[in-house]
Amino acid sequence: MATVKKVSAIKNNPKHLLGIQNLSIIEAKNILNEAKTFIKLNRSSSKKLDILRGKTQINLFFEPSTRTQSSFDLAGKRLGADVMSMNMGNSALKKGETLIDTAMTLNAMHPDIIVIRHQDSGAPNLLSQKVNCTVINAGDGRREHPTQALLDALTIINRKGNIEGLKIAICGDILHSRVARSNIYLMNMLGAEVNVIAPKTLMPVAVEKLGVKAFTDMKKGLDGCDIVMMLRLQNERMQGSFLPSKREYYEFFGLTPEKLKLAKKDALLMHPGPMNRGVEIDTKLADDINVSLVKEQVELGVAVRMACLKLYCK
Amino acid sequence: MEKILTNVRIIDPSQKIDEIGNIIIDEKGKIKSIGKKTKPSDASKKAEKIDLKGNIAIPGIVDMKAFVGEPGFEYKENFRTLSQAALAGGVTSIVTMPNTKPVIDNVSMVDFIIRRGRDKAKVNLYPCAAITRQLEGQQMSEFGLLKERGIIGFSDVNKTIQNTELMSRIMNYASDLDTLIMQHAEDYELAKNSCINEGEVATRLGLQGVSDIAERIIIERDLSLLSEFPCRYHINQISSKNSLKVIEKNKSNGIRFSTGVSINNLSLNENDIGEFRTFLKLSPPLRTEDDRLSLIDGIKKDLIDVIVSDHTPEDEESKRLPFAQAATGSIGIETLLPLSLELYHNKSLTLEKIIKCLTINPAKILKINKGTLKKGSDADICVFDLEEPWMVKAEELKSKSKNTAVENRKLQGKVKMTFLNGEVVYSN
Numbered sequence: 001m002a003t004v005k006k007v008s009a010i011k012n013n014p015k016h017l018l019g020i021q022n023l024s025i026i027e028a029k030n031i032l033n034e035a036k037t038f039i040k041l042n043r044s045s046s047k048k049l050d051i052l053r054g055k056t057q058i059n060l061f062f063e064p065s066t067r068t069q070s071s072f073d074l075a076g077k078r079l080g081a082d083v084m085s086m087n088m089g090n091s092a093l094k095k096g097e098t099l100i101d102t103a104m105t106l107n108a109m110h111p112d113i114i115v116i117r118h119q120d121s122g123a124p125n126l127l128s129q130k131v132n133c134t135v136i137n138a139g140d141g142r143r144e145h146p147t148q149a150l151l152d153a154l155t156i157i158n159r160k161g162n163i164e165g166l167k168i169a170i171c172g173d174i175l176h177s178r179v180a181r182s183n184i185y186l187m188n189m190l191g192a193e194v195n196v197i198a199p200k201t202l203m204p205v206a207v208e209k210l211g212v213k214a215f216t217d218m219k220k221g222l223d224g225c226d227i228v229m230m231l232r233l234q235n236e237r238m239q240g241s242f243l244p245s246k247r248e249y250y251e252f253f254g255l256t257p258e259k260l261k262l263a264k265k266d267a268l269l270m271h272p273g274p275m276n277r278g279v280e281i282d283t284k285l286a287d288d289i290n291v292s293l294v295k296e297q298v299e300l301g302v303a304v305r306m307a308c309l310k311l312y313c314k
Numbered sequence: 315m316e317k318i319l320t321n322v323r324i325i326d327p328s329q330k331i332d333e334i335g336n337i338i339i340d341e342k343g344k345i346k347s348i349g350k351k352t353k354p355s356d357a358s359k360k361a362e363k364i365d366l367k368g369n370i371a372i373p374g375i376v377d378m379k380a381f382v383g384e385p386g387f388e389y390k391e392n393f394r395t396l397s398q399a400a401l402a403g404g405v406t407s408i409v410t411m412p413n414t415k416p417v418i419d420n421v422s423m424v425d426f427i428i429r430r431g432r433d434k435a436k437v438n439l440y441p442c443a444a445i446t447r448q449l450e451g452q453q454m455s456e457f458g459l460l461k462e463r464g465i466i467g468f469s470d471v472n473k474t475i476q477n478t479e480l481m482s483r484i485m486n487y488a489s490d491l492d493t494l495i496m497q498h499a500e501d502y503e504l505a506k507n508s509c510i511n512e513g514e515v516a517t518r519l520g521l522q523g524v525s526d527i528a529e530r531i532i533i534e535r536d537l538s539l540l541s542e543f544p545c546r547y548h549i550n551q552i553s554s555k556n557s558l559k560v561i562e563k564n565k566s567n568g569i570r571f572s573t574g575v576s577i578n579n580l581s582l583n584e585n586d587i588g589e590f591r592t593f594l595k596l597s598p599p600l601r602t603e604d605d606r607l608s609l610i611d612g613i614k615k616d617l618i619d620v621i622v623s624d625h626t627p628e629d630e631e632s633k634r635l636p637f638a639q640a641a642t643g644s645i646g647i648e649t650l651l652p653l654s655l656e657l658y659h660n661k662s663l664t665l666e667k668i669i670k671c672l673t674i675n676p677a678k679i680l681k682i683n684k685g686t687l688k689k690g691s692d693a694d695i696c697v698f699d700l701e702e703p704w705m706v707k708a709e710e711l712k713s714k715s716k717n718t719a720v721e722n723r724k725l726q727g728k729v730k731m732t733f734l735n736g737e738v739v740y741s742n
Binding site for chain 1: 631
């Protein structure tokens with residue numbers, strides 16, 4: 001009897017999407033399969049569904065964001081949810097309100113989903129312990145950005161058919177990047193081989209233990225890669241000197257057409273945006289539709305977020 | 315009235331005894347006679363007889379690092395709650411930290427806390443004052459005047475003197491006054507914004523880590539200075555294997571100093587933080603299992619002299635925040651002995667060694683007449699059942715704040731009775 005009780009207790013708890021680390025491979029594939037069904041819909045002229053009709057979605061953004069926030073905004077609306085976006089900036093903090101206070105206030109309004117972005121790692125985990133609704137992580141500190149990794153995976157699958165057996169290079173500011181971490185976990189889970197490439201000062205300690213090979217030389221790191229994921233140099237997270245100069249960084253770690261040739265012939269380029277053109281990526285390369293998947297990433301982002309909202313809101 | 319404690323196993327490292335016997339306490343609350351040769355018939359006929367039922371008696375524990383909220387943080391802890399928690403843990407002497415509001419860095423504050431402690435606490439209190447005014451690391455406190463008023467030693471608590479020149483002057487000045495300087499070893503620049511050990515766990519949690527170099531570099535610096543300016547110098551808490559190597563090298567070179575470790579760093583490692591358990595956000599941080607094991611080894615080799623509780627009460631609001639923003643520290647004075655006994659039960663350390671680090675060693679460093687049950691000393695005694703199993707429940711702990719790092723931990727060994735100056739001040 002006791003076990004039966006336990007199961008029902010779990011069922012009543014809302015499920016959260018806090019990170020790829022908490023996902024099973026079945027859950028990840030489930031989201032990706034679900035997302036595929038939305039790609040076509042998003043390209044059609046009538047994009048509205050009523051799957052989430054009557055549900056309330058709050059986008060709680062403590063950090064500025066353009067694409068992630070608008071992507072979640074659209075995703076919710078296309079599924080028929082009532083979406084409210086709140087840009088917290090520093091306003092709540094200035095008034096002395098803690099994350100928990102804000103969460104409790106919003107919780108009292110009975111939302112069904114809270115999508116949160118926060119500058120502190122672990123903030124979505126904390127939030128999920130205190131509210132009665134589903135929490136979806138839209139990026140926390142330098143820890144995880146699960147929907148970005150899922151949309152990256154969907155983009156790759158869309159082009160290459162499969163992720164298993166591919167070799168993927170993630171290059172740039174790995175240390176400060178939640179996108180890198182989520183992608184490392186997800187690509188590994190889906191059977192890819194992952195290389196990370198960064199100057200030593202931007203490489204997290206013990207990164208190999210996450211299941212990657214670490215390189216400081218782009219020549220070696222890009223060798224034989226099918227996908228090259230460039231990361232933004234996160235100047236706003238850098239306190240103190242990590243690099244001598246942007247010029248030197250571009251020289252050694254910026255992606256140019258020449259360096260891309262070190263990877264496989266049909267290698268494709270990805271970037272989570274926003275890009276620092278001329279810092280981590282050659283500007284022409286970024287716009288080259290033959291190799292760059294950047295626009296597709298943004299497009300499929302909406303589909304992935306629709307899938308997450310649908311699956312986690314039930 | 316005289317008391318006779320019978321049927322007791324006495325462990326007192328200061329006299330190198332571990333034997334079954336009796337203890338007689340005279341009417342002034344001093345040890346009159348102790349040991350296997352002490353017979354119940356040695357006590358006066360009127361003596362109160364207390365049967366300790368085969369439990370172990372050790373000198374009352376001396377905790378070299380605890381925070382009492384008064385003044386300024388009474389909502390976290392006060393003298394009354396701290397002393398209740400201490401006595402329930404067999405701790406009878408406490409060195410209190412000066413990071414109160416206002417900071418204990420002048421004589422009028424010392425008078426206040428000594429008076430307040432005397433009135434409200436049923437435990438021996440040894441207040442520490444700040445090494446530098448306002449704990450700012452700029453200007454020395456009045457060591458001489460403060461010492462005259464009864465300050466036991468000086469500590470900037472979890473702050474470190476960064477300025478090397480100032481540190482050298484502090485040592486130089488303190489040596490003349492024979493005052494104890496207790497340093498928290500952490501380089502600020504290396505530790506900037508950090509909240510956890512640097513390594514895989516920090517990388518996974520996306521938190522700013524701090525390497526043990528931040529600790530080691532200050533210890534190396536201070537021990538170099540100490541060779542020029544010998545003074546009574548104590549490293550509050552170390553956390554890593556690499557720090558121990560430096561300590562070992564310097565001890566073998568004849569440099570004299572002492573070292574402490576928090577029970578947390580002996581009982582937990584960084585993996586226990588799990589998914590952002592802020593009660594395990596500590597300073598120095600929990601490090602790897604390898605570090606933890608080496609600290610135990612450090613105690614075995616006498617490189618570490620003292621185990622402290624690092625009792626740091628924090629209210630829920632300060633802890634219910636994202637990890638990076640949450641307050642640092644956990645309570646621990648009540649669980650200090652039971653957690654230490656875990657190291658005996660899992661065969662890490664001998665009972666004698668553990669008790670030494672909790673009693674006579676800190677007393678010697680502090681130069682106080684405590685931590686011993688020698689004839690004539692104050693009858694501060696901790697009586698515990700070595701085997702009794704129990705589980706830590708935060709709400710059952712006596713501290714005003716409930717931020718224990720070992721919630722739900724199953725422990726073996728429980729304090730049954732605490733004596734202060736011969737009086738029973740705690741029993742269960």
